[in-house]
Amino acid sequence: MSLKIRLTRGGAKKRPYYRIVVADSRSPRDGRFIEKVGVYDPMKPKDDPARVSLESEKIQAWLAKGAQPTDRVLRFLDAAGLAKRPARNNPKKAEPGQKAKERAAARAEKAGAGDDAAA
Structure with a gap:
């Protein structure tokens, strides 16, 4: 049985309220849980x-006991000093995609050809 420490949603429409619970990872988000450990x-x-x-x-x-917190709960635990959240670093995130690079290269080539024709 794989245990997760995760959020279950409560509250009204457009007014969320979450309980932090320990639950089996196979159970539904708002389904059965083992213990409530926060809000x-x-x-x-x-x-x-x-x-x-x-x-x-x-x-x-x-x-x-081996329960794994979800990403959001791990943020809360890190802020409270209960668990350490590793820093994430993705230097390629801001890099343009393959098609954008191809378009930029085509535009540069076209602009270069236009300059040669004008001269």
């Missing part, structure tokens, strides 16, 4: 301490 209220201001509330002892116990 996340995205409607509160970012500087509000009640925006994310975690039960650190329970979370540490589940992490010791």
